[in-house]
Amino acid sequence: MKRLIAYLPTSVGRPARILAWLSLAFQVVLIGTGGAVRLTGSGLGCPTWPRCTESSFVSTPEMGIHGVIEFANRMLTFVLALIVIAVFLAVVRFWRERRDLFVLTLLQGLSIPLQAVIGGITVLTGLNPFIVGVHFVISILLVVNATILVYRVYRGPRGARREAPLWYLIVAHIASLFVAITVVIGILTTGSGPHAGDEKTPRNGLDAELLQHFHSWPAYVLLGLTVVLVAGSFVLRLGARRWALALLAVEALQVIVGLTQARLGLPPVLVGIHMVLAALLVAAMTVVVLSLRSSANAPESVDDPLELSSAGRTRADRRVSG
Secondary structure (H helix, E strand, C coil): CHHHHHHCCCCCCHHHHHHHHHHHHHHHHHHHHHHHHHHCCCCCCCCCCCCCCCCCCCCCHHHHHHHHHHHHHHHHHHHHHHHHHHHHHHHHCCCCCCHHHHHHHHHHHHHHHHHHHHHHHHHHCCCCHHHHHHHHHHHHHHHHHHHHHHHHHHHCCEEEEECCCHHHHHHHHHHHHHHHHHHHHHHHHHHHCHHHCCCCCCCCCCCHHHHHHHHHHHHHHHHHHHHHHHHHHHHCCCCCHHHHHHHHHHHHHHHHHHHHHHHCCCCHHHHHHHHHHHHHHHHHHHHHHHCCEEECCCCCCCCCCCCCCHHHHHHHHHHHHC
16 A cells, blocks of 8 residues: 555646546536437436346347447446546645645545436436436536636645736626526526427426526626626736636537527537537636636646736736735
8 A cells, every 4th residue: 555655646747637637528528428318318228227227237239229328428427437536646645735636636536426326316216307407517516626626736726816806806706606597597498398308208397488588698698797807808918818718709609509509499419519518618617717816836837728928917916916
């Protein structure tokens, strides 16, 4: 055991950064594959849990494509579990110095059995739409967690200094609230409509057409707030401007996909893309909020993809402190 511990990293390095990126990527991929399970009506492709059938842990030929899709989604969870264990081991040896990384990776690790249990309850309750919704909410929260992890392995622990005026921080936090509202209403909308599963899958009983309108309203408010964030970041020359632009780009894609899918009768492919974009939207919003506070450590290398320009950072420091 001591020999094994001796091989573990003693500081943040390339392994931790690569694994942090992998954890984020697979959280987004799992949202995509989970969406594929629902959109193809494969939620009960493996009708039991934790086995796929009463006598087999894997799907059988008799279960067809639905069994393959559901089983593949379950297997990706195991891949994510291995990645989460690896990233935990990459930071655990220096947990006293970087408790933020230790907590983030620990939460990811604890989420694996939690999601497995909720997934099992989902199957055993015949795809109850509210439990499926909880499953998706936790997946979105894990995207937030993984995004913070990626940011922190590059930027260090959170500092106390603001990188933007107070009004800008307020607008950013209000925008993040509308991201949450949009996602939650989107979950309820899906649970009420044709893509909650196959024709036998229960719906939540809400008015799908009315929810589509409710879903769009906070999304448009969010779009307006993001325009304010982008304009403000350029006027103030904030380092967060490229993240605000990324957020605006994701939102523009979401609007385009959302309007197109509504006019084409909700084709499953576009609905799936919409779900993946929701994960990317949450990730982009998270980085925008994180970038508005200083980090305790400077970037460790000029290759840091999250590094802000020193000139922009200096100007922002002068504005805030002044």
